[in-house]
Amino acid sequence: MQPEEGTDVELVLVDVGGRRIDTGPAEVVFGSVRLGRWHVHPVAGANRAFPGTSAHLVKINYDLRVDPGAPAVRWFEIGFVLADSDAAVVAALPHGATGPRPATSYRLSRNLEFVPVENGAAEVHVPPVEGPVHVYGASGDAIRWLHVAPGRAGVLPGSYSAWIVLLTPAGQTEQKFRLAARFETEFVDGEDFRPVPKSTEFGISLIGSGRSAAVEAEECDEPGVGLPGSSPRVFICYAHEDETHKKKVRDFADLLRENGLDPRIDEGQEGPRTEWDHWALREIREADFIAVIASPTCRAVGDGTYRGDDRAGIRSELGVIRNLLQKHPRWASYLLPVVLPGCSVEDIPMFLHPETMDHYVVEALTKTEIEYLLKTIRMTPPWQGWDRP
The missing domain is CATH 3.40.50.10140 (Toll/interleukin-1 receptor homology (TIR) domain)
Known part of the structure; x- marks a missing residue:
């Protein structure tokens, strides 16, 4: 299991009006962003372009869980920061959308980019995107997805997925991440509760990826999708x-x-x-x-x-x-x-x-x-x- 079952970040509201120096603000937990099972696949055929490294295709699964009766979530962001290594995220999906987008399939190029395809040879499938999704990650040591509610109805709780291509030094057996979540809720005027970002750390085994089905990086001339451009x-x-x-x-x-x-x-x-x-x-x-x-x-x-x-x-x-x-x-x-x-x-x-x-x-x-x-x-x-x- 990668990461461990139950790895999550709580969605916490702080009672701003109740802040006191001696006791601190009162906190209310009304949900969480929880990680599910990650799928880690070794990538063959990429070491010629990236000597001395190993590439891994990683599917990230996560859930937005919101308690019944809680205020609507206007947007939530889930982010992953690489910790304590020379690894890098070199490509990520979904790549961002300003509105609804249909399901899309991709294969992986030897430059470690996602190339859109329309046939059964695809290794990566991205489900339809219902609302705006923004992605930040041009630096390579972090990747973040921001889900925005269409209108003010709130982001729908449920399961989400994303993909990254992780490049690590050859022989590295584990990769540590810092998981962070931020959000904004729809408040009634006069309420004193405010959201507070939270984070936690976890690691995934890269040895286990050797038992997963390998993905073959292919030569292709079509333009591919890597990391997003830098967001101001x-x-x-x-x-x-x-x-x-x-x-x-x-x-x-x-x-x-x-x-x-x-x-x-x-x-x-x-x-x-x-x-x-x-x-x-x-x-x-x-x-x-x-x-x-x-x-x-x-x-x-x-x-x-x-x-x-x-x-x-x-x-x-x-x-x-x-x-x-x-x-x-x-x-x-x-x-x-x-x-x-x-x-x-x-x-x-x-x-x-x-x-x-x-x-x-x-x-x-x-x-x-x-x-x-x-x-x-x-x-x-x-x-x-x-x-x-």
Whole structure:
């Protein structure tokens, strides 16, 4: 059995309104993302293109389990990070879809890409995709699938499957993974529960794959599917004005996610106690773009007129942005002031040049309203001002 029976990540909601320093937030578990049996097949015929390595075709099975009566899941993401090895994911399916897609079959090329076929020679079968699915994994050491509900009805619980081609050093007998799950639910206005990402680690045996049916990589001239192209990573900088504003920011992040971007936001970060200024510096430097969400507090902090000692998060993030911008003025093209419903252009900090550079007014949280922003992101060449980690 690979991985072990019962390997899963719980879907956890945290009672934000009940947070206390001495007791911590109350948590509610309402479901899980559970792994099923994985099928690992050795790949023959690929070592000529990848000497010194072994290739494995892996079918990943997982279930979305949601308790009866739980709120609808607007989207959920399952991700796998390779741990403690020189292995790499070199191809993945499903490759991504913005809407429903029919079932598709593939065979494996000697370049370790999935090539679509329409005959019985296929080794890989991907079932129909009912709604948008986005995939992230251009780096090769991680792969993530994001399932989005069509409309607001919620992602359907049930079984899902995916495929990867795993390339490992020759002779490696086990591969460790870190499984992570994130999600967003449909809340009633005024509810104080928020989702928290969770993760766990497991390993699969590569020796056992020798007892599975081998897959023969074939010569073929047709174009194949490997890893997806890099999805622009957008760090969202915003002030925690109130619950209404924070919900709009979360909905804005969801909208970017549903349109194939990779938004990063401070809420729901998993892990130990965090040094937030270090976290902000790392996230900002690793991002392709920074979306600064306009608001009165954001403007006051950015302009140096805020008089309180609180708002540590926005003060830390804007401080990092301002310092990097002073050192790299050309980076200004990658700073995107965004005005969400309920705020105005007057709420953009002056150092972001609201009157002399573009800003992005989003009058409603719909795809149509962010088209100009999406076009800017997709047409702007990658930032080359500092070395990426």
